[in-house]
Amino acid sequence: MMKTVYNFAAGPAVLPQPVLQQVQDELLSYRQTGMSVMEISHRSALFQDIIDRAEAGLRRLMAIPDNYKVLFLQGGASLQFHAVPLNLATTGKVAFVDTGNWSKKAKAEADKLPHVTTTVLASSQAQQNRVIPTVPAVTDHYDYVHITTNNTIEGTTFFDLPAVGDNILVGDMSSNILAQPYRVADFGLIYAGAQKNIGPAGLTVVIVRDDLIGKVPNLPAMLDYQLQADKGSLYNTPPVFAIYTAGLVFDWLEQLGGVPAMTQINQAKAKILYDYLDQSDLFTAPVAPAYRSLTNIPFVTGNADLDAQFIDAATKAGLYNLKGHRLVGGMRASLYNAMPIAGVTTLVDFMKHFEQEVR
Numbered sequence: 001m002m003k004t005v006y007n008f009a010a011g012p013a014v015l016p017q018p019v020l021q022q023v024q025d026e027l028l029s030y031r032q033t034g035m036s037v038m039e040i041s042h043r044s045a046l047f048q049d050i051i052d053r054a055e056a057g058l059r060r061l062m063a064i065p066d067n068y069k070v071l072f073l074q075g076g077a078s079l080q081f082h083a084v085p086l087n088l089a090t091t092g093k094v095a096f097v098d099t100g101n102w103s104k105k106a107k108a109e110a111d112k113l114p115h116v117t118t119t120v121l122a123s124s125q126a127q128q129n130r131v132i133p134t135v136p137a138v139t140d141h142y143d144y145v146h147i148t149t150n151n152t153i154e155g156t157t158f159f160d161l162p163a164v165g166d167n168i169l170v171g172d173m174s175s176n177i178l179a180q181p182y183r184v185a186d187f188g189l190i191y192a193g194a195q196k197n198i199g200p201a202g203l204t205v206v207i208v209r210d211d212l213i214g215k216v217p218n219l220p221a222m223l224d225y226q227l228q229a230d231k232g233s234l235y236n237t238p239p240v241f242a243i244y245t246a247g248l249v250f251d252w253l254e255q256l257g258g259v260p261a262m263t264q265i266n267q268a269k270a271k272i273l274y275d276y277l278d279q280s281d282l283f284t285a286p287v288a289p290a291y292r293s294l295t296n297i298p299f300v301t302g303n304a305d306l307d308a309q310f311i312d313a314a315t316k317a318g319l320y321n322l323k324g325h326r327l328v329g330g331m332r333a334s335l336y337n338a339m340p341i342a343g344v345t346t347l348v349d350f351m352k353h354f355e356q357e358v359r
């Protein structure tokens, strides 16, 4: 028997056990072919079925309208920081809501394009990114307004979307896609690296309204949404194994009841940890309650040595990857869809014991 461990990593992150089991069962011979899914041609009917089913699964889970394209790309969310302005910044005016490290990086990549001028509509920097800032009603025209729906490092979430008027909203949903409900039609474009809540690293999902693409000629092929859409994400060799696994994760999530059922589970998991943190004399959760993420929960003791001692003891107890991001320090528990409730209760029990011991 393998010892039970819980992996609280921010990404690459925990995957559902039944999915890993199925991957294992099918690894040496996918559908009686005698070949692994990693070895089959991306031009085969076998793989076309895999990618078609993955797309159909995601479309059902997010109720993606027909006038949106679903692209399975590579390069991570970080390449989308560049690809989004390349494809959508037709007039060169782009706006950002600054909610922390990832939104800053997204803006920095847009700023590198000579024809792009960026505006920050609101920032939470003065509040150490522990809130989502109020965005004043947007009256100017921008090619799009960019938000990071969930701030993986700082642990804040947009539960209400900013009012952007006639502008298009673009969402970096890397760390809370499929973890809570968003209406795709509220966005012109959504992107997410897969390795947090979808599947293995190497796959990036882009969901884009079809009238927004194909406006900029001569883009590099790999960064051209229209070309990728025309080719069904098969312009070049796609991340076959990651797409296959993502499809299995979508199936798993649908069997559980989809995003509404998962949201309830995620709310229950997050509540167990936040409730404990709010009454603890040792640990505190720095994020303001109204903005607290369901998927990434930072916490601190206020003493860096004690934090290190806690992380070390937790690791020995099989509670892995609780170290906070180096920018904020302390601890962070990532509670993505695949983290079972037992992982959270085990963590909280461990924290209670630790708190008693160091008193």
Ligand SMILES: *Cc1c(COP(=O)(O)O)cnc(C)c1O
Pocket (backbone or CB within 6 Å): 011, 075, 076, 077, 078, 079, 102, 148, 150, 151, 152, 172, 173, 174, 175, 193, 194, 196
């Ligand atoms: C992890 C993360 C990124 C970076 O993702 P990569 O796929 O590693 O490029 C960007 N944005 C958010 C919100 C993230 O959580």
